[in-house]
Amino acid sequence: MPSITLNRKVFEMLVGKKLPDEQLQDRISMLGTDLEEVNENEIIVEIFPNRPDLLSEQGFARAFSSFIGVKPGLRPYPVTKTTDRVIIEPSVTNIRPYTACAVVKNLKFNDENIKEIIQIQEKLHITYGRNRKKCAIGVYPLEKIQFPIRYLAREPDQIKFQPLESDREMTALQILSQHKTGRDYGHLLEGLEKFPIFIDANDQILSLPPIINSHLTGKISEQTKDVFIECSGFDYNVLRKCLNIIVTALADMGGEINSLELHYPRTTCLSPNLEPEEMKISLNYVNKILGLDLDEKQLQKYLEAMGYGYQDKKALVPAYRADVLHPIDLVEDIAIAYGYENFEPEIPSVATIGQEDPFQKFLIKVRNILVGFKLQETKSYHLLSKEELNQKMNLDYPPIPLKNALGDYNHLRNWLIPSGLKVLSENQHHDYPQNIFEIGTVFKKDKETETGVKEYQRVSILLCHEKTDYTEIKQIMDAFFHTLDKEYTIEETEHSSFIPGRVGRISVQDKKLAYIGEISPEVLKNWELTMPVTALEINLTELFEFIK
């Protein structure tokens, strides 16, 4: 989750009220943000990803001010209409098709709020913009550029300008390979024959979205008063919200929002559009979900505390809110305004019967039986390396690989004994006998299942000490099956992890479901073990079929 740092003085001025530390802390966390730190000069808060509108000082102060009752209700954001145009050419349609743009005038920039604008942009890029993939934002000093602005795509070698943080002109390809930001975000243009650019009436390139602005036309300074803002991406709705978040923050800094005409190949629209969205809200629904008995007046009050308007049984959702998909989102905000701390706990008298999963219950029984045999339970990870599952076991029995695991834990184990040998090999400095068991899942390919993988619960038992032998492990197996009142048959088999002539396949009612034997010295050597090991592995999923 992104955290933002607020200048406490600016914040208090925007909120319109000063609160003592303790109250401030409490109110901030009850608004729905994770407070990290409050001190004399700064407030650091973590913003949940559903609320990109809180990622600026202005946005956060706006919400907070409503919440503590200083400025509740829907804020008006007047928009001055202009006929300045941004022309979106068909060449971007298959590249990065949409942009939403606006102009904000009469800003007073200083070091502080230039930093703030950069912070908003950065945080929005990372979160809502999904690292610029979904939405990339550009802010330009209006005095340097001339309308109409065109958004179009050109071949990379036809794009040449001096990017920010560079002292020379570069082609688009040079930017991608040599400029830091180019290298960071170049993958977003990978495989494209043409790259998108903004270009003004004087044919100056403003930027190469989603990578970087031009140094000449895309850098805000303390002289800047008016700015042109564009958001580019693939979903107009997302861009529109993002733009609204920025322009309302700038308006809260004292700017005046101006609209532009966006000329798409087939349609024309005004941008930004800060009209609130209407959403029906039923008092019954709110009361039912929250277990409250609110009246309409209270409903309105709580909606206003969260920055909404309310009229005719409809909530007016501010244009900068990106997270209101369903009336349930309003319900949550009403609950927050009501105060999570004010909900009285209540347990309804609903009778239900507790029930353990029968197989899980069986596994607990197996555990109890094995503990009675003086065996120590171990718990290993489900992931092991192929080497541990195969080579070290002197076996070729390929496990299922993961696509993206780092390190040695990169295959799903297909049997349990390797996990046990790993434990024994890591415990050689401890007392013997080391007699252990583990119950766990193993994975096998199986086309019959929905996932193509079949999971079995198995138990492995490993006995490790100077005198262990087949007799000892068989005693345990006999006792185990006897306790469960199951008969088994055993036949000699071949298994390269075990000593030949000392490994058996176990069946219950003709179902082969276990191996038993003495681990081969070669395998022990592979695990660097110098103590004999006998082992038993039983498929409990299959065994349970005969028990339930």
Place this chain on the structure above:
Amino acid sequence: MELKKLIDMLDPLERKIVPLLQTEKSFPELVKKSNLQEVEVMRALQWLKNKDILEIKTDKKKVITLDQNGQKYLQEGLPEKLILNLVKEQPLTIKQLQEKSKLNPGEFNSILGILRQKVAIEIKDGKINITEQGKKFIEKESLEEKFLKKQFPLDLERLQEEEKFAFEQLKKRKNILKIEDSTERTIELTKLGQQLTQQKISDEEVLNRLTSSMLKTQSWKNKKFRHYDLQADVPQTSFGRKHFVTEAVDYIKKIWLEMGFQEMTGSLVQTAFWDLDSLFVPQDHPAREMQDTFYLQDPAQGSLPKELYPKIKAVHENGGKTGSKGWQYQFSEQESKQLLLRTHTTVLSAQTLSQLKKEDLPAKFFSVAKVFRNETLDWKHLFEFYQVEGIVVDPNANLKHLKGYLKEFYKKMGYTDVRMRPAHFPYTEPSIEVDVFHPVKKEWIELGGAGIFRPEVTQPLLGFECPVLAWGQGMGRIISEYWKIKDIRDLYKNNLKQLREIKTWLK
């Protein structure tokens, strides 16, 4: 300890040794006088030492003992005497002498050499005659003979002048003497030991171990059992135990069962469809990225449920029948089919909801099971861990009930109070961060998440509208706290010493 008590505790062997200790301090003497085996004496001394009755001093030194010829000569006399006696009777040729002496040629020759050197014999006319000197030798016991009659072992360092001479002489000859390393044990009584040896120790028979034959023959009757030192340390025993994490898991399961919840289970390998799509997690959500979720390589894709798939797709794209706007993007089937290791047990809740019918309600479910995250192992991260989760499916459920359940659940876990704070999870609305009041630390700690499932989750899965209360948490925190584990990797390190010695879960 009282002396009487001490005496009662003496083993039969000890009872034989203690009276001797009054006068005898050397180990070999004790062996001799007690008529016990060396090991028995040693064992008794060791026990007495453990009781603080004596000290055993050991002294390492070189000692001389008799070798096989030495033993023989001690019994039969030195062969030079034999030879001298033979030639004293009458002069003999070398051949005759050797035959009569029955010595082997090597020994014979070397003895002849010695006698000649001492001028005890002379050769005249091819025959060996005894000299006057030789005759004297017969009469007189030689230094060598004296030496052989000594009490062996002899301390090499403590030989007298004459003994030294004899030793040098004999050492030159084959297999008469041996030099060995020896440990000499002497006993030193402690104060307690001195007091004890003054006591009268009755020679009545005391019984050690009660045996079945004693029981059969009733031979134990009218006899005394030796008293044991009950405080004495005993060797550690090996025993079987459940893994301590299992103990904690069983405990939490019990809480759910007591609260009337049914257990949910399911596969670790899931499709993204079940794990994420069905829970309305947008397909471009950062949690789906490679660095957060484990994906399978082969097989890489699973199949999708025919009936449910279009409903979930619709709810993402436009809200379906839920009245939601949805995420307003194009839903990707490829993304949905991807196989992964489940990232949360909420997938089990989703699968459970998809099986429920209206007439099953109200119903409550729980799971305590493993989930996976693509993390590199370090002291505070694991790539697989237990998650605890419960849902209440009740047409009349509301947020107050959720707080009630949370309070009850955490009370059972030992936390006196519960606080809710706003939070965000993609599949719940309202979403809640659950703080509990820590009874020892006296402060609020963040422990779990909770909420009411979004209609975009419940409507497609259930087929009708119904609030579903949900809450859960990881188990790492409660386990680490209970056992004061700092490095989370210690949970699954399988250090057998730790597993054997860790205290049991007592909650």
